[in-house]
Amino acid sequence: MLDADRLLVAHGDDEWVAIAAIIGAPVRLLSDGKHGRRGDSAAELAERARALLGQVEYLDPFNGEAASIEQVIDQLADWRRIIEENRAIAVAFGMAWWKRREIATFLWVPERAISFARRASSAIRQAERAGGGIAIWPSRAAAISRVAPDRMPPLVRVEDGFVRSVGLGSNLVPPSSVVVDQRGIHFDPSAPSDLEHILATHAFPESLVTRAAALRRTIVSAQISKYAAAESAPPPPRQTGRRLVLVPAQVEDDMSVVAGGGGLSSNLEFLRRVRAMEPDAEIWFRPHPDVDAGHRKGAVPDDKVLRLADRIVREPSMAVLLDVVDAVHVITSLTGFEALLRGRQVTCHGTPFYAGWGLTTDLGDVPSRRGRDLSLDQLVAGVLILYPRYLDPVTHLPCPPETLIARMAAHRMPNWLDWLLPVRRWQGRFMAKLR
Numbered sequence: 001m002l003d004a005d006r007l008l009v010a011h012g013d014d015e016w017v018a019i020a021a022i023i024g025a026p027v028r029l030l031s032d033g034k035h036g037r038r039g040d041s042a043a044e045l046a047e048r049a050r051a052l053l054g055q056v057e058y059l060d061p062f063n064g065e066a067a068s069i070e071q072v073i074d075q076l077a078d079w080r081r082i083i084e085e086n087r088a089i090a091v092a093f094g095m096a097w098w099k100r101r102e103i104a105t106f107l108w109v110p111e112r113a114i115s116f117a118r119r120a121s122s123a124i125r126q127a128e129r130a131g132g133g134i135a136i137w138p139s140r141a142a143a144i145s146r147v148a149p150d151r152m153p154p155l156v157r158v159e160d161g162f163v164r165s166v167g168l169g170s171n172l173v174p175p176s177s178v179v180v181d182q183r184g185i186h187f188d189p190s191a192p193s194d195l196e197h198i199l200a201t202h203a204f205p206e207s208l209v210t211r212a213a214a215l216r217r218t219i220v221s222a223q224i225s226k227y228a229a230a231e232s233a234p235p236p237p238r239q240t241g242r243r244l245v246l247v248p249a250q251v252e253d254d255m256s257v258v259a260g261g262g263g264l265s266s267n268l269e270f271l272r273r274v275r276a277m278e279p280d281a282e283i284w285f286r287p288h289p290d291v292d293a294g295h296r297k298g299a300v301p302d303d304k305v306l307r308l309a310d311r312i313v314r315e316p317s318m319a320v321l322l323d324v325v326d327a328v329h330v331i332t333s334l335t336g337f338e339a340l341l342r343g344r345q346v347t348c349h350g351t352p353f354y355a356g357w358g359l360t361t362d363l364g365d366v367p368s369r370r371g372r373d374l375s376l377d378q379l380v381a382g383v384l385i386l387y388p389r390y391l392d393p394v395t396h397l398p399c400p401p402e403t404l405i406a407r408m409a410a411h412r413m414p415n416w417l418d419w420l421l422p423v424r425r426w427q428g429r430f431m432a433k434l435r
Contacts, residue, residue, distance in 0.1 A: 062403045063406075079398060082389065082398055090129075091116070091135070093120060093137075093143075101174065102178075106398070114135070120146070120147040134154070134156065135156045137158060138157045138185050138187075160175045161177025163401065176392075176393050178388065183196075183197060186387070187259055189364075190259065195353055195387045198387055199372070200369060200372055215380065219405060220341055223320060224319060224405060224409065225335075233316045234316060235321055239282045243280070243282065243326050244281065244325045245325065245326065246325040247270070247274050249287050250267065250270075250288055250331055250333050251296040253296075257331055260351045262350050265331075268300050268305075277329075283309040284321070285305050285312050318338065323342065325344060326345065327339075327347065328345070330347070331352075334352075336352055340360070346360045347360070348363060354383065357379055358374060388401070392407065
C-alpha cells in the first residue's frame, strides 16, 4: 500500500507516479536516459499525471453512468478480493444443477472454471490433488465427513444470501446472492461463522454505517424481502386496539431450524408458545411458501391454526405484512431480520444470526461469542454489505448490494429456467397430496 506521507522513488514512466499523483504522495524521480523526458521533475510528471487523470471518464459497469476513480478502484479491489478468496477453492460439491451457472460465477477465477464433483469421494480427491478446499452446500457436509472423517479437506460453505431473488428457490429460481463462509455458516450458532466474526469484531466506520442506513431505507421503501420486490394486494384489516403479532412458519426440517431452533421445530408447537406469550394479541399466522407449494415439510391444517391464531395470511407479500404488524415471533426465520429493518419488535424462540446483538428479545441460548451490542445499521452493514456476495442478473458481474436491490425494485431479474416453473408447480401439488 502506498502511504501519502512516504517518499516514492520511481522512474518517469512508472505507473506509481500516477498513483502518487492521485494520493498526493511526494515523488523522487530517477532518470537513466530511458525513462521520462530530460529535464522533467517529479513535480512536473505528477502534474501531467493529474491532468491526464482529469481527462479520463470512468463509468459504472452496471448502469453505464459516470463514476469517480475512487468508485472504480473500490469495485476493482472488491473483485480482486473475491478472486483471491476463490483461489483457495479447488472444487464444488453438493450444488443443485439449476444453480450451478450462478455458483460458477460466484466462485470464478481467471485461470480456471470451477468444477462440480458428483460424488463426495471425487471432491475429496480433487481437493487433495490441488491442495485446496471444497465449496459445499451445507446440507451436504455430512457426506464429506462420512467418506473422509480423518482427512477432511477445508470446507467452504456456500448458502443462499439474505436478499436472494424474485421467486422461490424451490421453484428453481437461481440465487442472485450467496454467502461464502470459511469458518462455518451463519445459521448454526454452535460454531463460529464469518458473519458472527464480522459482527463481533468489525470496527464499522461511520461511512459504512451511513451506507448501510441508505441501503436499509431503499429496501424498506421498495418493499423488498428475501424472495421478491413486493407487488401484492393490500394487507387485511387489523382489529382496533389490539397488538398485532405475525408468526411466520418455517420448513420444519430446514437446517437453520435443526441447528438453531433449540429443539423447537414444529410449527404448531411454535404457534402454541406464541399464543401463550401473547394471550391478548391478534395473531396472524404466515405459512411458509415452500411448504405451501408442496416442496417441503411443515404444513399445519388450517383448522388447527385457527384454534390459536386469528387469521392465516398467505397474501400479501411479507414486506407489506411487516409494514402493518407491531411485532414478530420467529424460530430462526429471516423474517425476524426483515422485521428489524422496519423497526418492529422481534422475539426469537431459537438463535438466528441476528439474535444476541442487543436488538431482539432472545429466548434461545445465545453464544457468548456474540457479547456485543450493535446498532441496527451496524447489523445491516455486516449482514447485507460485508458478508454476502451479489450477482447482477443483467451484466452477470459480481456487484454491490445496491445494484441488485435496484434490479429487484425495477423487476429486471431474468431467469433462464422460466420454462421449468410450471413443471415445478405441478410437482409440488402432486407431492403435497402424497403427504
